[in-house]
Amino acid sequence: MRMSRMFSKTLREAPNGADSKGYEYLLRAGYIRQMGAGIFSLLPLGFRATQKIETIIREEMDRIGAEELLMPVVNPADIWKETGRYYSIDKEMGRFKDRNNRDMVLAMTHEEAVTDLARNLIDSYKRLPLLVYHIQTKWRDDPRPRAGLIRVREFTMLDSYTFDKDYEGLQKQYAAHYKAYFRIYSRCALPCVAVAADTGMMGGKVSHEYMYLSPIGEDTIILCPECGYTANRQVAKMKKEYFKEAEKPIEKVETPEAKTIEALAEFLKIDPRKTAKCVFMVGTFINDKNGEEEDKLVVALVRGDLEVEESKLSNAIKANALRPARPEEIEAHSMVPGFASPIGATGDFITVIDDTVAESNNLVAGANEAGYHYLNTNFGRDYTGLVADIASARDGALCPHCGKPLKASKGVEIGNIFQLGTRYSEAMNATYQDEEGKQIPVVMGSYGIGVGRLLACLAEEYNDEGGLKLPISVAPYQVHLVSLVKDTAIAESIYEDLTKAGIEVLYDDRKETAGVKFADADLIGAPIRITLGNRSLKEGKVEVKLRSSGEETSYLISDLADEIKNEIAKEMAKIEANIVEKELED
Template identity: 40%
Template sequence: MRASRFFISTLKEAPSDAEIVSHKLMLRAGMIKRLGSGIYNYLPMGLRVIRKVENIVREEMNRAGAVELLMPVVQPAELWQETGRWDKMGPELMRVKDRHGRDFAIQPTSEEVITDIVRTEIKSYRQLPINFYHIQTKFRDERRPRFGLMRGREFTMKDAYSFDRDVAGMQQSYQIMYDAYVRIFSRFGLQFRAVAADNGAIGGSGSHEFHVIADTGEDALVYCPTSDYAANMEAAEAVALSVTRGAETQSLVKTPTPGKAKCEDVAELLDLPLSQTVKSIVLTVEKEDDGAINKEVWLLLLRGDHDLNEVKASKVPGLADYRFASEAEIVEWFGTPPGYLGPIGTRKPVKVVADRTVANMHDFVCGANELDYHYTGANWGRDLPEPIIVDLRNVVEGDPSPDGKGVLAIQRGIEVGHVFQLGTRYSEDMKATYLDEGGKPQLMQMGCYGIGVTRILGAAIEQNFDDKGIIWPTAIAPFEVVLCPMGYDRSEAVKAEADKLYAALQEAGVDAILDDRGERPGVMFADWELIGVPHRIVIGERGLKEGKLEYQGRRDTAATAVPLAEMAEFIKAKVRA
């Protein structure tokens, strides 16, 4: 590609509404252009990166035995109604009507459509296992689209769906896809981590997320540096910090704590460690009984220095549809406003659930259900009944690893892929069955596997940038090499050598661009450093007289002189490395 025949549109400053590094740099580098809220045009430079990402994904999916098809963006509501997701999905699902008033969804994912295909096409166990995938536009009506391609409304995703005869087969298909994802992200040239995750709204049993490591990542990744344990914060298991409960040594005392509604303030007033306090979180579950709404109030207890994990709370039996209690409800059940709540002496019966660590505490401090008072010296069994014990909290750095092989560390990451074991979540609702060896119908076991193709761009930049611009890994860079001739339009020697080297690189399969625009060196270098091409060759008259060219990698602090006759082989080795 010659720069004079390509579209290059760089900016010195990013638009004021650009929020994070990747958003700013993609706009400045002329890779994307905003069309509407969370909707972007992919300009030629950005589209080249997308196509390279897609090519790697497609090669590895094909290698793993998946079969490509293409499903539509617009999907009939009837399929979504079969699984209940037409209503459950909420406002993120973009709904439209055609001219006849029929409902359709602008797809955010394709579980229903692929299951519909398979239930009509797959009849026998002999046709299983099968794995279909496509790379297609998706739409999710985000409440607050932000961060450019990181949380847009329209995006490109690769989603795949496996169908198996039984659970063992599904688990084998899942492992095949997991391994394929490891190869994909390795080929991208990105630092990444796979972590155990919660399945969330998509349903099913087990899942793993794939995260690009970046300090600016939205997600907290929990891992053990001395073992293989890794999970996202939602799914990371928090073990009890005391193996056994200590013996009680204090009497229960109602202690004045005027104006001290937070555990930190109570601990400071009483000159106690924060870890000796217990915080109370009140949840409400509403249940309909013969047309009447009955409220069930739950009290969740965590150590004062710990935070509630809301996903874990939702998995407590009976709390799937919880909400945080209102202040009026808290006063009705506990007789006091928030800040002085506790499990001892509630006004109305509540269900008490203690985090594992709290369940092993003794002589702890908790609210007395009276304004300006807390109990000190509280103990299980003596002062209040034994609670329901559940893992409720977010882990913190330094916690013991659940596998017993070290302590936990936390780093930030950007989710770019997710693999799920769905089981029969969709095949049961949509009656996707096959006939087994005995001629009896059996439900298919499903898995699904997604990669955010366009999101990869933002994640890669968040991991790879400096004050000059983007630093693309070679495998997904818009161009692998840029040739920067000094005075291309003025020096016949420079032009001849640049054209010759460019032709040689093209013949060798190197994705090179020749900057033949005749720009000043400073402008030319600034453009390509901003765009992030990983390898640069400078061709100048002085170097030609000495029989040398200059090579500089995007991360290099200085250029390297390379003999003219050796440059083609030198750069081929760099690109292949």
């Protein structure tokens, strides 16, 4: 490609709002342009990069025996009503009516669409297992798009779906994806970890997320440096200690102004771990069948030194949404914020108790009277409720497997795999006939990778003061040819030779000064830069510089195509030498 003809322009200054380096350079180098909040165009450079990522994805999906298809972005709402997600998903789903006033949705994922196909196509156990995928546009009306391509509303996603006759089959396909995803990311040279994850709106049981660890990430990952345990904080477990002792009689004490656990522990001169912290939320429960909503107060109890993990709480009570409760909602149940506990509360509400509280004795809890707490409260005797793990694992908490301290790290979710089971096949009646002639729901899995987000993470990982330096497997062009001599004939013939040899060349044929051309080459970041200048031309040579290492050599123009092919092969070999082959452990 000639730069003089390229539908793109580099920017000297970062547009306002480009807060991370990766985003700034994608904009400045002319890979992407923003159109609205969370809506971006991929300019030719960005498009070429994502096409390369998609090619890698296709090759790896093919390796595990997948077939590519293409499902529509626009779905009739009917199938989403069948699974209930038409009701349980709120404003995040794009909805409209067609000319005949029928409800339509913009698919944010394709479980419904693919299950609709499956129930028609799958009849017998003999047709299973199956594995299909597509790479397609999604619209998710995220409440807060941010950080460029990291969190957008319209994006391209690889999503694949598996169909099996049983969980054993699903396990195999899941394990194949687990491994294939590591190959995909490592072929893009993006470092990542797989973590145990929440299933969220997808439903299902087992799920892993692939995380690019970076401070720009929004998820918090809990890792054990000792034994390798990794999980999203939303589901991360930790080793908990209980304080078991003989139950003592409950006793009301005056605790003026002790509205927080810290103040309370200070006032009573006790360890915060001897207290029960009461957190109030309001859960929204949506009826899958008709979309009716119901709000209920949720009282969550954790030991004083711990925090409530909202995802765990939400999962424990199967709420569709959870928000902090307002004081009047708490008071309506005869509880006093700051001095609250379920003891003596009135009305209909849900109590969820972390096992640290349920399994410990004689904890201090609120007396529901301003200025008073109870000593020696005990679960079972003084109050009851649902016992679940709802406490948040944090940096320094103990590993559930080996007991060593855990580390917390920020991460960007670049992929997610789910064992759905029969959540969708049952709802949509996608069954197969088994050997005995019985109709059995198909066991499903679903798997996804955000292509644009992957590019954004790569831009974040691979940059320096000069701009981007994407790995050769995903860089839009392999070679950037910079000509500094007036006579264009030699550069033109080099460009032609390299292109004919199958090399992807971005040729700077503009009438610009050397500084401008070098700066743009650095910004765009092709892995190999060829400089045609008077210095080495005297000897019939050009200079070759690697963007990643800065390493420089020179080659005779007569040998150039072969030498460059060799350089490309070397760069590719570096990536291939580091392909991650990681098996799923259970």
